[in-house]
Amino acid sequence: MVYDNHQVDPPATPEEGYHLTPDLVDKAISFIADAKQVAPDKPFFLNFCTGATHAPHHVPREWADRYRGSFDDGWDAYREATFDRQKRLGVVPADARLSRHDPDVPEWSSLSPDARRLATRMMEVYAGFLTHTDHHIGRLLQFLKDTGEFDNTLIMLVSDNGASAEGGVTGTTNEGQFFNNAPEPVEDSLMSIDEIGGPNTFNHYPWGWTWAGNTPFKRWKRETYRGGASDPFVVHWPRGIKARGEVREQYAHIIDMVPTVLDVLGFEPPATIKGVPQSPLHGVSFAHTFDDAAAPTAHRTQYFEMLGHRAIDHDGWRAVCPWPGPSFHEASRPFGAPITADELGKLDAHHWELYHIDEDFAETQDVAADNRGKLIEMISMWYVQAGKYDVLPIDSSGVQRAVVERPQVSAPRTGYVFRPGTQTLPMAVVPRVLNRPFSVTADVEIPSDGAEGVLICQGTNVGGWTFYMKDRRLHYAHNYVRRALYSVSSTEDVPGGRHELRFEFEPTGEPDIAHGKGMPGRAQLYIDRRPVGETDLPVTTPLMFNPGGMTCGANPGSAVTDDYEPPFRFNGTLHTVTVDLSGELITDHESEMRMHMARQ
Numbered sequence: 001m002v003y004d005n006h007q008v009d010p011p012a013t014p015e016e017g018y019h020l021t022p023d024l025v026d027k028a029i030s031f032i033a034d035a036k037q038v039a040p041d042k043p044f045f046l047n048f049c050t051g052a053t054h055a056p057h058h059v060p061r062e063w064a065d066r067y068r069g070s071f072d073d074g075w076d077a078y079r080e081a082t083f084d085r086q087k088r089l090g091v092v093p094a095d096a097r098l099s100r101h102d103p104d105v106p107e108w109s110s111l112s113p114d115a116r117r118l119a120t121r122m123m124e125v126y127a128g129f130l131t132h133t134d135h136h137i138g139r140l141l142q143f144l145k146d147t148g149e150f151d152n153t154l155i156m157l158v159s160d161n162g163a164s165a166e167g168g169v170t171g172t173t174n175e176g177q178f179f180n181n182a183p184e185p186v187e188d189s190l191m192s193i194d195e196i197g198g199p200n201t202f203n204h205y206p207w208g209w210t211w212a213g214n215t216p217f218k219r220w221k222r223e224t225y226r227g228g229a230s231d232p233f234v235v236h237w238p239r240g241i242k243a244r245g246e247v248r249e250q251y252a253h254i255i256d257m258v259p260t261v262l263d264v265l266g267f268e269p270p271a272t273i274k275g276v277p278q279s280p281l282h283g284v285s286f287a288h289t290f291d292d293a294a295a296p297t298a299h300r301t302q303y304f305e306m307l308g309h310r311a312i313d314h315d316g317w318r319a320v321c322p323w324p325g326p327s328f329h330e331a332s333r334p335f336g337a338p339i340t341a342d343e344l345g346k347l348d349a350h351h352w353e354l355y356h357i358d359e360d361f362a363e364t365q366d367v368a369a370d371n372r373g374k375l376i377e378m379i380s381m382w383y384v385q386a387g388k389y390d391v392l393p394i395d396s397s398g399v400q401r402a403v404v405e406r407p408q409v410s411a412p413r414t415g416y417v418f419r420p421g422t423q424t425l426p427m428a429v430v431p432r433v434l435n436r437p438f439s440v441t442a443d444v445e446i447p448s449d450g451a452e453g454v455l456i457c458q459g460t461n462v463g464g465w466t467f468y469m470k471d472r473r474l475h476y477a478h479n480y481v482r483r484a485l486y487s488v489s490s491t492e493d494v495p496g497g498r499h500e501l502r503f504e505f506e507p508t509g510e511p512d513i514a515h516g517k518g519m520p521g522r523a524q525l526y527i528d529r530r531p532v533g534e535t536d537l538p539v540t541t542p543l544m545f546n547p548g549g550m551t552c553g554a555n556p557g558s559a560v561t562d563d564y565e566p567p568f569r570f571n572g573t574l575h576t577v578t579v580d581l582s583g584e585l586i587t588d589h590e591s592e593m594r595m596h597m598a599r600q
Contacts, residue, residue: 006305006391019058021050025136029143036147048140052133055166055175055204057126059197064121064128071123074108074116075208076101082215090247091232092216096361099218099227103329105208106169115170115186118193122171122205125197151238154264156257162228163213164221167204174462174482175204176546182481182516199558202462202482202546216362219327224304224311225320226363240264241290248289250297251313255283263287282389303385308339308396312382316358319368319378321347323396336398344394352379405432414582418456420553420574427548430458433465434541435511435519437583440467440503443575448496451572454555454564455501456579459545461558467503468555469494469572470564474525474532476503477561480541481516485561488523488535502526504585511542518542529586552577 028048035044071078079098086092101107111119137157144150166178173192177183196203210220214227221228233252235241262269263285272278284298304311308323323339325331339347354368354375368375386392395401406428416431431438442455450472457466462482468475474494477487494501502525509520518540525533547557553574554567 006389021052021133021136022139024048024050025140028140032143032147032149036149048137050133050137053126053130055164056202057122057129057197057204058199059125059129059132061197063132064125064197066131067124067127070127071120071209072116074111074119075105075212076108079212079215082212086216093361096216097364098216099362099364102207102211102218103327104169105211108208112186114190118186118189119171119206119208121193121196122167122203123209125203126205126209128197152240154237154240154261155235156260157232157234157236158254158257159231160254161221162217162219162226162230163210164204165207165210167206167210169207171204171206171209173201173203175202176463176544177481177483177516178204179546180463180481180516180518180541180543181514182483182542184483188483200461202460218363222306223309223322224306225322226318226357228306228309229304229311235290237264237290243291243293246293248286248293250286250289250295251299251302252286253283253299253302255281256286256299257283259283259285260287301381301385303382303389303391305386305391305394307336307398307401308394310382310394312378312385313357314378314381316356317374317378318355318357318363319352319375319382320355320363321352321379323347326353336400337396339394339396348379354378414580416579416581418550418552418577418579420570422552424549424551424556427458427545427550430548430550431579431581433458433505433579433581434543435507436581437507437521437585438505439580439585441578441580442467442501443498443577444501444570445498445573445575446494446496447572450493450496451570452568453570453572454551454553454568455570455574456550456552456577457555457560458548458550459560460547461560461562463541463545464548464560466555466560467501467577468564468568469501469570474501474527475563476523476525477563478523478537478540479560480539484539486523486535486537487561487563488525488533490525490527490532492527492532494527500526500528502529502586505537505540506585508536511540513542516542524586526586531586 028046032044032046035042083092083098087094087096108116141150141155144153166175168178168183170183170186171189172178172184173189173196174184192201195201207220211218211227214220214230217225217227217230219225219227259281264287269281270278286298288298289295301314302312304313309321310323311318311320324333324335324337328335352368352375353363353366354371355363355365356367356371357363360367408429440456444451444455452468452470452472454466454468457468458464459479461479463479465476465478468477472493474490475487477485479485504524504526505521506524507519507521511517511519520539521537523535523537524531554569555564556567559566559568
């Protein structure tokens with residue numbers, strides 16, 4: 001990553017389980033081997049990015065079971081033990097103070113035995129996931145040793161942010177519930193405790209382990225306290241670094257990685273490439289610290305902004321303006337609330353905090369009141385950086401930001417045509433079918449002996465919808481955040497020949513987004529525009545499917561419904577599938593009359 005995060009639009013990251021890590025290592029080894037057998041004297045560059053330990057925390061059971069009982073004492077005790085170990089290793093200053101108990105995290109002793117058992121298992125799975133990943137990274141490093149490239153390879157290892165809090169207070173077996181405001185009760189999670197870490201869950205641990213994972217700092221990902229913006233960073237290069245096993249205290253940021261590589265290679269970044277002017281690198285090299293522990297920090301100033309939460313580091317001082325508050329418990333607004341111009345003025349006047357991190361490593365003492373001049377200087381500096389790096393206007397929206405329709409490569413339209421054999425489309429570019437009337441029409445040819453398979457689907461076994469044929473019948477199923485499955489099947493077989501198979505969703509009420517409920521509606525099936533089945537869906541997914549890819553002609557990955565085994569490719573002839581968002585639905589007067597009569 002070369003630029004500050006507001007200067008680029010990061011690509012969507014697919015959610016993946018443990019199986020990708022060994023696959024990625026195999027590919028990485030293959031790429032390096034290919035490069036070296038063609039040009040053995042040329043250097044190689046490898047950007048190796050695993051899915052671990054991003055949610056879902058997936059790992060074979062035996063790896064998680066290695067940690068049975070390791071976390072039974074809870075997050076408070078784990079945090080204290082970690083802090084002591086950090087001091088012994090010298091990765092935090094000897095005089096550092098541990099930050100406060102987070103107001104959003106319950107005391108371990110206050111949890112019920114069942115809640116502790118659930119939280120403990122979730123952390124065992126997480127630890128197994130990390131260990132599994134470490135093992136396979138070790139395979140890659142061993143390959144470098146076996147080929148004689150290890151000592152002369154500059155290796156940088158860093159994670160992308162502080163530990164993540166999408167698991168909520170109690171943790172979840174389906175992270176999609178967090179994004180849809182539909183958290184599951186502990187009792188429901190416990191029913192799946194033996195499946196946690198496996199393919200049937202999209203699990204994420206509770207806030208207590210998030211907080212403990214960021215020891216000694218406070219808070220977590222999505223916020224700009226040091227718990228959300230600090231990571232371990234390991235640099236290894238035996239042939240280029242004389243020092244061994246030492247800790248460096250200079251400030252470094254991920255944008256400094258590329259300038260450091262260019263520095264040790266003796267290269268200047270090109271001002272233009274093929275006549276196209278290039279943006280200047282934002283970071284600075286930290287190569288001067290490799291063999292000089294006392295070298296001055298070259299990266300003196302760094303701003304942060306995430307969902308309205310702001311901070312800035314400068315010369316051993318750190319200013320933070322939390323939004324919606326220092327914790328959810330202490331906030332006067334809900335997460336994702338907009339920051340108006342009036343609110344911004346109040347925040348700047350009264351809610352910036354100041355920490356002298358040269359003396360207060362973990363941001364434990366707000367000294368803003370005693371250092372008003374320094375605070376004003378830091379706030380002003382934040383706005384200079386914000387203007388320089390396109391941070392403004394500040395957007396504090398949360399889930400809304402994720403679901404808002406983005407500019408597309410094509411003009412806005414209400415009709416989308418899909419064909420089988422094409423790639424799964426990411427959620428950002430598929431038609432948004434939630435909380436609106438829509439129809440799905442498949443143009444098919446059915447052999448005389450029948451056909452089956454998925455016509456089109458979106459999502460996975462933790463949430464989504466699928467339109468398919470099985471046992472000669474037409475079917476639709478809606479998986480509501482893994483908590484309920486609503487389905488309808490045709491009352492008659494689909495005959496051989498060419499047909500138009502259609503599904504319609506007709507809303508019958510309003511969504512209750514705040515409580516995790518999308519629009520209720522009527523699900524209706526048609527063969528050649530003739531009604532063949534209907535049912536009422538009491539609730540639908542309110543905001544998003546995560547993962548939310550859409551596939552025509554198959555259901556790759558985990559199946560939306562257990563009514564079939566993936567990928568369940570359609571084995572008839574599927575010409576096209578059209579998704580229509582215009583709201584134009586087939587009017588079936590006879591069915592409407594039956595409905596009205598039934599309600600008398």
